[in-house]
Amino acid sequence: MVSIDEVARAAGVSTATVSRALSGRGQVSAGTRSRVLDTAAALGYVVSAPASSLASGRARNIGVLLPVVDRWYFSTVLAGIASGLQSAGYDITLYALTEDPTERAVVFETFLRRRRVDGVIAIAMSLDTAEADRLAALGMPVVALGAEHRQLPSLAVDDIAVAKLATAHLTDLGHRELAHIGILHDVDDGTEREHIPSLRRRGFEQALDAAGIPRTSARHEHGDFTIEGGHAAAMRLLTGDAPPTAIFAASDEMAFGALIAARDLGLSVPGELSVVGVDGHELSGFFGLTTVDQFPHDQGLRAAREVLAALDEPAPPTTPETGPAGLDPLPFDLVVRTSTRPPRRES
Known part of the structure; x- marks a missing residue:
């Protein structure tokens, strides 16, 4: 195994200079750092993690x-x-x-x-x-x-805004018989925040309010954020009384399950059912799923x-009263594909 001394001799510098160049800490000219890095790469030198930790105070x-x-x-x-x-x-x-x-x-x-x-x-x-x-x-x-x-x-991401964007896409298309697949009940686990599923359900309900659709007219089914869970929830929705014309699933995997349920029941998507999810799953394009991509x-x-x-x-230090400074919110974007369209009008 190549040692740091061998790198130093080959580069024509001291071992201390090699250490500074490889760690990025301390004053080393750009030319010397480049020469040391090239020499270390040519010799196959790998920095010892324990030694680096002792020298820098970091475990990396x-x-x-x-x-x-x-x-x-x-x-x-x-x-x-x-x-x-x-x-x-x-x-x-x-x-x-x-x-x-x-x-x-x-x-x-x-x-x-x-x-x-x-x-x-x-x-x-x-x-x-x-x-x-x-x-x-x-x-x-x-x-x-x-x-x-x-x-x-x-x-x-702002999960309420994410759900409002997804649901508003359906209401803007003219859907009025909507359903939501997600986790229905909040769990009291001692946290001081709402869970992502409950935030997405709130966004769904706020979008209904904005569209003038009574919340009581929408249906909700429990899903566990898996394809299987989404399939089971969609089967209950689509085989019950007054099946919806559109489903907002709180994850793409549950939306995949809803698409498979529609296929199993012989329903056309988007002709008889529109489906939208959340995530930006790598298979969403394969399924033609309209989704809110959260990257x-x-x-x-x-x-x-x-x-x-x-x-x-x-x-800077924080206190229990103020907490840390907030970081910028993460971006998201609606990606419209072939799983959504206006509802079919009865003649």
Whole structure:
């Protein structure tokens, strides 16, 4: 294995200069840094992580908290985070937080406090107040992505606005018999915020209000944000009394399930049923699904950049009363495809 001394001799500089050039810390001329980097690459030199950590005080590792790994949204956000961190020479440590309180306590009280990570990104995590306080007290950059927490810098789309945009697209087309597939009841888990599903349901209802459609005329069915859940919910809607002419599903995967249910029942889309989802799933174009794209890969990139920027320029201290300064809201956009059209008029 090539040593730092060999790189120094080949580049004609001191080992201290090599260290500064490779770490990016300290004064090194652009020409010398370029020569050292080229020499290290030619020799196949790889910086020792433990040695780098001792020298810089950083592990060059970011912890990522997420509830599940095998869902499309989370894996896509994670790919964006990985791309942003790897380009800066940082590794990732994943912590999948289950609902088990003992396992969660181990992550917050032991794993994250070992100082093996330099920062934390929490993806769409339902954190109670004590857990958010523990993250804020770690003394390292923390970004909450996809969910807002008063104690933490947060990056999130406006989920009410997302749902209003999706539903307004249907009402603007002339649909009046609408249904929503999502999680119907809020869960009291000790958090001080509304969950994403409940925010999207609120946006659906506000869009009905804006269109002059009574909320009581719309139907709601529970879905668990999976294709199977969306299929089951749509089957109940479409085989019941007064089936809707349009469905707003709170995720693209549930919308896929609704499209499959329509096919199973012999209903044409969009002739007899319009369907719109949320996410910007990579298969939404294949299904011809109209969706509100929230650009999850770019969300991951943005979270990585925020953490890296905070490592270079630590945020000012916050208090429980004020909380951290809010970050800019994340973008979203309606993408209209072939799953939506005006309702068929009875002759």
